Amino acid sequence: MSFNKDSAVREAKTDLAKRLKVSESEIKEVSVSETDFPDMSLGVPVEDEMSAQMISTGWQINLNADGENYEYRADKYQLRLRGFNGTNYIVKS
């Protein structure tokens, strides 16, 4: 799987709609920005994971559904969801 900004946003919307069990049309894109993350887990490690400690550029994708904000992070190789119900997820890699 290889991402660019647009495909990462599309995948994030699809993922969030599935998790919330709502239609993708109900997911609003709040902002998408290019960001430096502290490591190659994009600053959102999952359990039992170790990541390269190199500053990595990717995209921070902020979505909203039913008034709640959700944060995804992506780079060309991965898409992650930050702190969904208190847990980080690797959505795709």
Add this chain to the structure above:
Amino acid sequence: MNRNNFWIHFGIAVIIITFAAVLGQIRRWETSLRTTKITEKSIKSTTKPNAVKRSADDREPEVLVKFRPGVNLAEINKIAIKNGDRVEDNLEIVKGLIAIDDLDNADAKTVAEQYSQMTDLVLYAHPNNEIRLDPTEKFNYSGNTYSDEADINSPNDPLFREQWALSNTGQNGGKSDADVAALKAWLKTQGSENVVVAVLDSGVDYTHPDLISNMWLRPGNVSQYKDNELGIFNDEHGFNAAENQSDPMDDNGHGTHCAGIIGAEGNNDQGISGINWKVQIMPLKFMGRGGFGTTKDAIEAINYAIDRKRNGVNVRVISASWGSTGYSKALEDAIRAAGEEGILFVAAAGNNSTDNDKRPHYPSNYNLPNVLSVAALDRTDALASFSNFGTKTVHIAAPGREILSTWLNDEYREASGTSMATPYVSGVAALILASEPKLSVEKLRERLLKSVDKLDSLNGKVESGGRLNAAKALGN
């Protein structure tokens, strides 16, 4: 000129101009193609540094004399004439360094001694044929400062001038001498192919032209790796725990970058120089294309390194430019076991700008006698804004911002992180071992910590309070 002739001449002129324009464009394309292989970020200088390579050829000047600051060229000329010599060349690369040509057939050694005795004017002098890029024993400095003299020892790698971490001359806004003192260290040793450094990472592109000569290959007398659960591996180049196979080829780039810092071949007329010109890099892949991996795979790879050590491979350092906040007793035990085999484990402190004393980061926080935790500095000797710190749990700092090193597809790239600081410490550990192969892991760790350059910026930030200094670590 009649009308027909005019149009013929006009047509020829248009063809010539068009041809010239096309030729010019082709040349521009050629230039562009030549430069695209080097890095995404701008690398301004690809010119070769002025490494001094001289032979004992008869036409060469016989003696090189380093005059004290303040002695000008006119005075030097007078001294030379008085001694029956002449100034052959003013070697601008090193301020005050003059090539002297003897005119009265005295041998070079005698001439050098003559100048050496002029201690009020001369810092050192030696026959020209003793200047070389392997200056281990015959450099005999009498001055207090080594910085100018050490310039002689610059490798000929064309991107060396961009490697501020090895030699910071203040380039690109840096601070002079905010580096690991590599030039001075290389006066003692430039590394050894007898030392094996395991790069526990995303693999290494072992075909990179600047790495290929320094990659570990399983010796013929060492049997293939056998894991009771995973089977037998033809571990020719290392080990890939991420995919349970033998091929540790890097598909991310991070491991290749770290490997270049430790041991890109030095003085090979291409790319960069590692802190070791010669070393053996053993790739241990446990992180995949995304640059992350599991604790279990890290442990598998450490077990591999221990097994190889027990089978006679001289693995003395594991470089670990990765981490997380999750504690694992199993990983801690694996690293302890590596220590018991005489393997130093150098770990990145992490990039969250946080205090590891309060918010632990692993594996750098394991309190083991073979673990060294590394913070990152920028080119002005300031703690990098992203770097973790901790007076009890982060031990040493090293350059880690805007570090140029090897990348995939034969490229070079700048990168930042405690990931980049870590291999400098690993690399200097390997340099020490090249010089003192029997040094215990405890003594090796102690040497690295006790030889730092103390910095105000690190006071209250890291245990040693200082930056890695390769030259001091070698006792140079």
